[in-house]
Amino acid sequence: MASLSASNHVARVLSVANHVADVDASSRIANSWRRCLVNHKLDPARQGPPQTLTEAEIRHVAGPMEETIRLATPELDDLARVLRDAGYCVNLADANATMLFSRLPGEADARLFMDWKIYTGSNFAEACEGTNGLGTCLAEQKPILVHRDEHFRAQWHMFSCAVAPLFDHAGHLAGAINITSCREDLERAAHQLALAVTMEATRRMEGAIFRDHFRNAWIATVPGDGGSGLLAYDDDRRIVGACRSARALLGLTDGLIASGIDLSRYVKFDHSRGVDELVELRRADGRPVGRSHVAPPLRAKSMAPRREAPVGRFDALHRLAGHDPAMVKSVKRLGAVIDHDLPVLLQGETGVGKDVFARAIHAASNRARNDYVALNCAAMPESLIDAELFGYEAGAFTGARRDGSKGLIVQAHGGTLFLDEIGDMPIALQTRLLRVLENREVWPLGALKPVAVDIRLISATHRDLGRMAEEGAFRADLYFRLRGMEVRLPALRDRADRDDIIRQIAREEAPGCRLSSEAWAQLAAYPYPGNMRQLRHVLRLAGCTAENGVITDADLDLPPFGGRTEPDLEASERATIVEALRKHGGRVTEAARALKLSRATLYRKIKQLKIETAQ
Numbered sequence: 001m002a003s004l005s006a007s008n009h010v011a012r013v014l015s016v017a018n019h020v021a022d023v024d025a026s027s028r029i030a031n032s033w034r035r036c037l038v039n040h041k042l043d044p045a046r047q048g049p050p051q052t053l054t055e056a057e058i059r060h061v062a063g064p065m066e067e068t069i070r071l072a073t074p075e076l077d078d079l080a081r082v083l084r085d086a087g088y089c090v091n092l093a094d095a096n097a098t099m100l101f102s103r104l105p106g107e108a109d110a111r112l113f114m115d116w117k118i119y120t121g122s123n124f125a126e127a128c129e130g131t132n133g134l135g136t137c138l139a140e141q142k143p144i145l146v147h148r149d150e151h152f153r154a155q156w157h158m159f160s161c162a163v164a165p166l167f168d169h170a171g172h173l174a175g176a177i178n179i180t181s182c183r184e185d186l187e188r189a190a191h192q193l194a195l196a197v198t199m200e201a202t203r204r205m206e207g208a209i210f211r212d213h214f215r216n217a218w219i220a221t222v223p224g225d226g227g228s229g230l231l232a233y234d235d236d237r238r239i240v241g242a243c244r245s246a247r248a249l250l251g252l253t254d255g256l257i258a259s260g261i262d263l264s265r266y267v268k269f270d271h272s273r274g275v276d277e278l279v280e281l282r283r284a285d286g287r288p289v290g291r292s293h294v295a296p297p298l299r300a301k302s303m304a305p306r307r308e309a310p311v312g313r314f315d316a317l318h319r320l321a322g323h324d325p326a327m328v329k330s331v332k333r334l335g336a337v338i339d340h341d342l343p344v345l346l347q348g349e350t351g352v353g354k355d356v357f358a359r360a361i362h363a364a365s366n367r368a369r370n371d372y373v374a375l376n377c378a379a380m381p382e383s384l385i386d387a388e389l390f391g392y393e394a395g396a397f398t399g400a401r402r403d404g405s406k407g408l409i410v411q412a413h414g415g416t417l418f419l420d421e422i423g424d425m426p427i428a429l430q431t432r433l434l435r436v437l438e439n440r441e442v443w444p445l446g447a448l449k450p451v452a453v454d455i456r457l458i459s460a461t462h463r464d465l466g467r468m469a470e471e472g473a474f475r476a477d478l479y480f481r482l483r484g485m486e487v488r489l490p491a492l493r494d495r496a497d498r499d500d501i502i503r504q505i506a507r508e509e510a511p512g513c514r515l516s517s518e519a520w521a522q523l524a525a526y527p528y529p530g531n532m533r534q535l536r537h538v539l540r541l542a543g544c545t546a547e548n549g550v551i552t553d554a555d556l557d558l559p560p561f562g563g564r565t566e567p568d569l570e571a572s573e574r575a576t577i578v579e580a581l582r583k584h585g586g587r588v589t590e591a592a593r594a595l596k597l598s599r600a601t602l603y604r605k606i607k608q609l610k611i612e613t614a615q
């Protein structure tokens with residue numbers, strides 16, 4: 001586009017956004033302008049520097065990115081060296097568009113970047129600064145070139161930037177690599193070339209991050225038209241990780257990887273050619289992908305004699321443990337018994353993550369290929385739990401299904417059975433369950449012979465099961481059977497890594513938003529009676545109400561806590577849903593999308609919480 005005066009630019013943005021102008025702005029730029037006007041309510045004429053963090057805040061925000069920055073630094077330095085003479089600065093930003101690493105060009109150009117605060121600590125989220133390389137690339141998760149007057153705000157028209165998104169080892173958005181130049185004589189074509197160089201460098205950074213994360217796994221390159229991908233597998237040839245392009249090329253998902261899927265579904269080995277040389281890779285639908293080269297684990301290169309547990313299958317457990325010493329210790333103890341079918345009892349307040357922890361134990365165990373079956377004992381009447389759990393023969397009772405039901409215990413054969421709220425299991429059923437655990441067989445209702453079962457049992461409760469057993473409210477013999485190993489999941493307020501968790505959940509629930517220092521102070525000090533679940537709801541709501549991408553203390557629904565009860569939590573959930581519906585004009589589909597819930601779940605919650613809707 002030709003250079004325009006600031007006022008012409010404002011008129012042009014408005015006409016493009018209102019679809020009235022026949023313009024040569026690319027549709028991605030035009031769409032971004034529309035987002036800035038309609039969704040973010042930004043003013044293209046506004047002037048002023050970007051929001052910038054203090055030193056202490058930068059340290060705080062950079063903490064979780066430390067490893068990424070360390071691994072990316074050699075490539076960033078190379079990139080800065082290559083582009084320096086063209087007057088480019090080079091930055092790495094996190095997924096919220098806060099710059100956390102900068103290399104400025106020579107002195108003549110550097111001054112301008114300093115004056116305009118294009119350096120570490122500044123935030124360029126699209127929701128705040130309008131269409132710009134960093135913010136728009138992160139909003140769309142695609143590489144982008146934003147040339148001079150394609151910027152939404154006229155004040156940025158002296159700059160051109162090219163940005164590539166950076167994905168972590170699991171293919172999730174980790175941040176972006178930005179290059180910006182202020183040279184007026186820089187042709188678009190030259191800038192396009194610089195974008196290609198940046199994309200290549202970013203792919204190499206992603207490779208370094210992936211290889212470091214899966215350093216104890218075998219790594220295969222997956223050939224593809226748009227560049228190769230990386231696939232990691234363990235000594236038992238179970239896939240433990242795949243980068244974003246390998247996922248796309250092979251049709252792999254988080255779920256498939258977490259289930260420890262067998263590599264042979266995708267890869268044919270040719271042992272005649274060497275220990276693990278791959279000859280053919282196939283997609284899930286069987287179509288060939290091409291040939292691949294394999295790198296052995298780094299431990300093999302260093303001749304480490306100890307056979308370590310394969311990396312990857314413990315990922316989810318490690319992620320949930322975070323940096324909390326008690327959790328880290330529990331996961332370490334679990335690691336030692338993960339493939340022994342010791343029953344595990346999870347104790348912890350509501351919302352601390354017992355369910356997700358149980359799933360992670362299953363995913364880490366050698367049962368991951370089989371079913372994970374869950375039952376909430378508090379959510380059903382005794383007669384239904386009985387039928388659900390132990391199964392029944394055809395016609396065993398009035399209302400039974402014609403062909404009977406094999407029951408959840410049999411369904412979990414070879415896999416894991418998770419009994420949530422075990423403290424609420426009726427005494428009669430406790431006796432039946434005990435018999436299953438002792439005899440390793442189950443008698444479905446009306447059956448003439450038992451069915452042999454091989455299950456790992458994980459149970460969970462927020463009650464003090466030990467005390468209940470002492471007081472006779474729970475069978476003591478069953479209690480001791482259930483707690484082959486007991487894991488106490490600490491309340492969020494007691495976790496040493498609480499700040500990290502708040503940051504992580506903020507990224508997930510309110511992407512593109514940043515927390516004001518007042519909001520941060522409130523979040524960090526709150527005792528969270530509803531633990532992780534409450535924190536998620538609070539930040540999801542805040543993400544909906546935040547203006548200009550900044551969550552302030554006014555966006556936080558943190559009622560005073562003095563022994564808060566379940567109904568209070570329900571009120572918080574209700575408020576989140578009501579606000580999302582209000583924001584989306586009562587449209588359930590859109591509100592569900594914003595809340596990251598399925599439509600069916602949102603309808604169920606609307607009914608359950610008695611929320612009135614227009615539909």
Ligand SMILES: Nc1ncnc2c1ncn2[C@@H]1O[C@H](COP(=O)(O)OP(=O)(O)OP(=O)(O)O)[C@@H](O)[C@H]1O
Binds near residue numbers: 354501
């Ligand atoms: N370490 C964690 N980091 C981030 N989110 C987490 C973590 N652990 C759990 N969560 C989230 O917290 C929410 C509640 O988790 P979950 O249902 O597993 O808790 P629970 O202890 O089983 O709750 P309840 O006792 O009410 O059944 C979920 O949205 C889950 O994704």
